[in-house]
Amino acid sequence: MTGTILSEDVIAKAIAAAGTDDFGAPGWREGLERSLDAFARIPLKPKVYAASVDKLVFDLATRLRIEQWFKDHPECADSQIEGPLFVIGLPRTGTTATVGMMALDEHFRFMRPWEGSAPLPPPVAGQEDTDPRLIAARAAAGDYDKPHVHLHDPDGPEEDLAFLAGLDMHSYHGAYPMPRDYIDWWLNADFSSFYAYQRRVLQLLQSRRPPNLWLLKSPPHLFRLHEIAREYPEARFVMTHRDPVKVIASVSSLHTMLHEERCLPGSIDPLTIGPHHLALWAEGMRRGLAARAEIGEHRFIDVKNDDVVRHPLQTFERIYDFLGMAVTPELQRKLQEYNSRNAPGNFGKHAYTPEQYGLTRQAIRSAFGSYIERFGL
Numbered sequence: 001m002t003g004t005i006l007s008e009d010v011i012a013k014a015i016a017a018a019g020t021d022d023f024g025a026p027g028w029r030e031g032l033e034r035s036l037d038a039f040a041r042i043p044l045k046p047k048v049y050a051a052s053v054d055k056l057v058f059d060l061a062t063r064l065r066i067e068q069w070f071k072d073h074p075e076c077a078d079s080q081i082e083g084p085l086f087v088i089g090l091p092r093t094g095t096t097a098t099v100g101m102m103a104l105d106e107h108f109r110f111m112r113p114w115e116g117s118a119p120l121p122p123p124v125a126g127q128e129d130t131d132p133r134l135i136a137a138r139a140a141a142g143d144y145d146k147p148h149v150h151l152h153d154p155d156g157p158e159e160d161l162a163f164l165a166g167l168d169m170h171s172y173h174g175a176y177p178m179p180r181d182y183i184d185w186w187l188n189a190d191f192s193s194f195y196a197y198q199r200r201v202l203q204l205l206q207s208r209r210p211p212n213l214w215l216l217k218s219p220p221h222l223f224r225l226h227e228i229a230r231e232y233p234e235a236r237f238v239m240t241h242r243d244p245v246k247v248i249a250s251v252s253s254l255h256t257m258l259h260e261e262r263c264l265p266g267s268i269d270p271l272t273i274g275p276h277h278l279a280l281w282a283e284g285m286r287r288g289l290a291a292r293a294e295i296g297e298h299r300f301i302d303v304k305n306d307d308v309v310r311h312p313l314q315t316f317e318r319i320y321d322f323l324g325m326a327v328t329p330e331l332q333r334k335l336q337e338y339n340s341r342n343a344p345g346n347f348g349k350h351a352y353t354p355e356q357y358g359l360t361r362q363a364i365r366s367a368f369g370s371y372i373e374r375f376g377l
Helices: 007-018 029-039 046-072 074-078 095-102 113-117 132-141 160-168 180-188 192-206 219-231 244-262 270-295 305-310 312-323 329-341 361-367 369-375
Strands: 082-089 213-217 236-241 300-304
Touching: 007 029, 007 046, 029 046, 029 180, 046 074, 046 160, 046 192, 074 192, 082 095, 082 219, 095 213, 095 236, 095 305, 095 312, 095 329, 113 132, 113 160, 160 192, 180 270, 192 219, 219 270, 236 305, 236 312, 244 270, 244 361, 270 361, 270 369, 300 305, 300 312, 305 312, 312 329, 361 369
Parallel strands: 082 213, 082 236, 236 300
Antiparallel strands: none
């Protein structure tokens, strides 16, 4: 077992790296302490454990630099966020394809992976092709070997929570088999401080690279609709849907792969991963639908994954009608090209069954019974 590294050591390293000690608003320290405690108790490979702690240092140092940037550029705090439009839903329901196609519309601003991981200095409109972060990201994309599992485009949108939650120490850390007590904390934590900090980062990123109408996507947003609505009163939501049997089996397969890559050989039992994700995402959907009813059904439009894949033009016309926007002929062309380029099977097949992960079709459909009935899945 790896010895626990103290939070004060991580904080000191972040301060030394950033050269400043003002972290801004509170709300992040408990997440740091819980992450360190959890990492010390799971069977990570030694190099992975060291990297996980280094990432905490990096995220806190990035937060320190962001705070310093706002001191040096106070006008950023006056920048107005439009929307945002959130693409939400269970994982593996087409959120990536939906947000990827919507990002083809130049009216939207979305977060690219390279600016999410290194937001400073903020990108400059017209100069991005020479930005060393983008150049490096495009070069690295050539080595990406899992397009059959998850689409990746260095110029396209990426999950904002995956990159930004760590700045406020509210990461889910889904690539690791986090202990039950950490998951319980994460499920019930107040994410208000995170969404306030997310706004801060979005202001920074749009300061030199408009537009300001943000398009955001991450399945765990499903757990946080109340906090989103409080922080962004004008937020609206595109909610994607798919048969939960395919969803839970797919997400279990993905996380088994991620955990086995990071943990000691023989320490991961795939038969425990399925029940964990079934319980987690059934609870996420329960909370999401309850919050949706309370913050207003008029904020939401529902799309099925099959319709995004098979009928993209009709589906996006319906989404745009909901938004009060128009699908232009140029956007129609881009949608058709995207759909052809990323059609299912183009990058190989991601094969899995519920039974591989300790589940049955009947158990999954029972857990999501009311959701399946409501949305005809």
